[in-house]
Amino acid sequence: MLYLLIAYISSPIVFILSRLFGRRSGKSVIVFQTAKIGDLICTTPVFREIKRAHPDWRLSVAVDPVSEPVIRHNPHIDEIIVIDRKKTSGFTGKLALSARLCARYPAALILLPNTTNILAAYWALIPKRVVVYPDFLGPTLKKLLNFTTHVEYHLYPKTATETYLASLRHFDISKCSIDKEVYPSPQAMRRFADFYTGTQAPFIGIIISAGNAMKDWGRANFAALTQRILDTTDAAIVLFGTEKDRPLAVEIIGASNSNRRIDNLCGQAGLEELPAVIKGLSLMIGVDTGLVYMADALGVPVIDIAGPCDMRDQRPTGESAQIIQRRDIECVPCSHTFRAPYECRFGDSHCVSGITVADVLKRVLNIIPGRDDTRTR
Secondary structure, eight states, X not given: OHHHHHHHHHHHHHHHHHHHHOOOOOSEEEEXXXXXXXXXXXXXXXXXXXXXXXXXXXXXXXXXXXXXXXXTTOTTOSEEEEOOTTTTSSHHHHHHHHHHXXXXXXXXXXXXXXXXXXXXXXXXXXXEEEEEEOSSOOHHHHHHGGGSSEEEEOOTTSOHHHHHHHGGGGGTOOSOOOOOOOOOOHHHHHHTTTTTTTOOSOEEEEEOOOSSGGGOOOHHHHHHHHHHHHHHBOOEEEEEOOGGGHHHHHHHHHHOOOOSOEEEOTTTSOTTTHHHHHTTOSEEEEESSHHHHHHHHTTOOEEEEOTTBOTTTSOOOSTTOEEEOOTTSTTOOOBBTTBOOSSOTTXXXXXXXXXXXXXXXXXXXXXXXXXXXXXXO
């Protein structure tokens, strides 16, 4: 409510300054998407379609520092602006960001409408400010949307990506493709050029990490799934996660009674490097997290253990994508693109824990051939 009051108090000054300095006719646009990795990957069609329709426009993208490596090598983006939430949480931080952007852009597209993004575009005197109106929005943010110029409503049955693309109509862009894109660094392409050599076996990636603890499938499940895949298929395994997940990966490898190849990449490759590895997989398995969407963007079949996530909002769209979700649980889904809780209100996250290893293995065998002698086990 404080920033809403400040916005109204500042509006006469912004109006005068806009009249004096805000009339810009240059060919540039800034897109605000400061959400997490998966959301940013689902935004990549926007970058491509802007450049397809307006190749002479300069495209800047404002992102969270954690997600930034995902688009570092995207050829459609001319400039990446990192918005650190800690540095922009206060009034002076927001004002400094606005000053950094001031007098640079004739248009802004705000795909994640929060206080910082809305006010930064407003105080930067950007004349055209298009914003996505989410299905979940608090009263203060609703009023802050008055400080934008165009609104695109996110309404079912559109996915978030479809809404993002629909907002491009305000820039005379239509007939868009929802295909996502990720690009590895050239260094990563060289580093992992021989990663899959030496075996004809299919490689299955397993993401043992969950950015949101409410989605965590559990170390016992991941360990058991790894062993069951080794028992029932000829596949090799690649474990993905953060540095914090390395002990679990070591534990999984140590518990395996197979002499088949298991690679531990937890904390061993950055986000800008991972596409170089993931694109060679035959299958990726994980909870609904950023790397699932990265694999989906690269055309790799995925199994998404969706848990509490609203798949109507955002989901893998590949032809072979498989989604496992307990829709029989009354509270599912409770996690949405524009409203994501971090704790289960019932304390048990049964929507995730209720998905069994057998449930996932069944989907694996729909994609990866099992050994003939294990089909009936």
